[in-house]
Amino acid sequence: xxxxxxxxxxxxxxxxxxxxxxxxxxxxxxxxxxxxxxxxxxxxxxxxxxxxxxxxxxxxxxxxxxxxxxxxxxxxxxxxxxxxxxxxxxxxxxxxxxxxxxxxxxxxxxxxxxxxxxxxxxxxxxxxxxxxxxxxxxxxxxxxxxxxxxxxxxxxxxxxxxxxxxxxxxxxxxxxxxxxx
Amino acid sequence: xxxxxxxxxxxxxxxxxxxxxxxxxxxxxxxxxxxxxxxxxxxxxxxxxxxxxxxxxxxxxxxxxxxxxxxxxxxxxxxxxxxxxxxxxxxxxxxxxxxxxxxxxxxxxxxxxxxxxxxxxxxxxxxxxxxxxxxxxxxxxxxxxxxxxxxxxxxxxxxxxxxxxxxxxxxxxxxxxxxxx
Numbered sequence: 001x002x003x004x005x006x007x008x009x010x011x012x013x014x015x016x017x018x019x020x021x022x023x024x025x026x027x028x029x030x031x032x033x034x035x036x037x038x039x040x041x042x043x044x045x046x047x048x049x050x051x052x053x054x055x056x057x058x059x060x061x062x063x064x065x066x067x068x069x070x071x072x073x074x075x076x077x078x079x080x081x082x083x084x085x086x087x088x089x090x091x092x093x094x095x096x097x098x099x100x101x102x103x104x105x106x107x108x109x110x111x112x113x114x115x116x117x118x119x120x121x122x123x124x125x126x127x128x129x130x131x132x133x134x135x136x137x138x139x140x141x142x143x144x145x146x147x148x149x150x151x152x153x154x155x156x157x158x159x160x161x162x163x164x165x166x167x168x169x170x171x172x173x174x175x176x177x178x179x180x181x
Numbered sequence: 182x183x184x185x186x187x188x189x190x191x192x193x194x195x196x197x198x199x200x201x202x203x204x205x206x207x208x209x210x211x212x213x214x215x216x217x218x219x220x221x222x223x224x225x226x227x228x229x230x231x232x233x234x235x236x237x238x239x240x241x242x243x244x245x246x247x248x249x250x251x252x253x254x255x256x257x258x259x260x261x262x263x264x265x266x267x268x269x270x271x272x273x274x275x276x277x278x279x280x281x282x283x284x285x286x287x288x289x290x291x292x293x294x295x296x297x298x299x300x301x302x303x304x305x306x307x308x309x310x311x312x313x314x315x316x317x318x319x320x321x322x323x324x325x326x327x328x329x330x331x332x333x334x335x336x337x338x339x340x341x342x343x344x345x346x347x348x349x350x351x352x353x354x355x356x357x358x359x360x361x362x
Binding site: 021022023024025026029053054056058059061087089091093094130131132133135156157158 | 202203204205206207210234235237239240242268270272274275311312313314316337338339
């Protein structure tokens with residue numbers, strides 16, 4: 001849960017990062033940045049700021065802004081009916097993204113948030129810089145972490161059904177609650 | 182048909198425009214910019230420069246750079262088997278794009294390339310600036326033209342099968358031929 005003022009401050013900070021990365025967004029879009037705390041109540045440690053540019057029944061385009069060292073929790077995109085699950089490509093625009101996917105443990109630059117060892121099982125680390133991208137197949141577990149300078153990235157995907165995503169941490173609720181101050 | 186040196190010069194010019202628009206592309210990507218003359222042999226009038234960032238069986242992301250007043254010919258994305266046709270969203274990054282789609286004629290800023298009146302039937306004009314976007318449903322005829330300053334835009338779409346696109350001009354061949362000098 002976030003207070004309204006925390007939420008708006010994080011929105012504004014993320015919109016500024018997105019614009020500094022060179023992406024042009026409208027003022028209306030800037031106000032639609034979603035601050036996701038995944039129901040954990042510590043969004044600057046585990047969270048993400050997400051702006052949906054496009055979401056149809058076939059494709060979705062989002063901008064994800066991560067604050068310095070912010071971690072987007074481990075999750076996957078499950079099969080939904082005839083959809084084998086969301087296929088997602090992450091392309092970095094600014095900063096450095098540490099991506100964790102299935103593979104032999106080689107984590108060196110990043111870290112698992114304190115006390116959350118059981119909720120981050122993928123330990124194969126890829127370091128992605130601006131202009132670099134990775135495609136995540138449906139069902140593939142993954143999590144992301146920004147390096148010290150924060151990061152902005154695109155998410156290009158097939159249809160997004162975020163509320164149906166699976167999360168390793170059973171405490172996660174995908175929808176952020178906002179507390180009136 | 183273009184000579185190799187014309188092709189490379191147009192590639193380099195387009196890659197520079199893309200980078201000036203704020204989009205980070207790798208040197209490898211810069212060399213993959215496609216210069217499309219649509220087989221018409223007058224690419225600076227009717228043509229486009231296209232960089233495919235991502236193309237899977239489900240989605241495609243491309244950057245389209247148009248030189249000043251360059252026109253991307255009228256076309257549509259037809260049904261292919263069970264695919265109802267490519268759904269495409271154009272989002273402008275820099276410059277101004279004149280988009281022509283079905284609707285009552287209101288063309289004022291743009292123009293049909295000289296002598297090509299029969300090959301550009303959509304005359305409903307939308308003026309798109311950076312941060313603005315339009316979604317083209319499958320099968321919808323459309324063409325684009327950059328204003329005087331040129332333009333860079335994203336194309337976000339379902340699976341792309343460019344060689345199966347339909348073109349109003351029957352002389353068009355989608356694949357550019359390169360003539361060795």
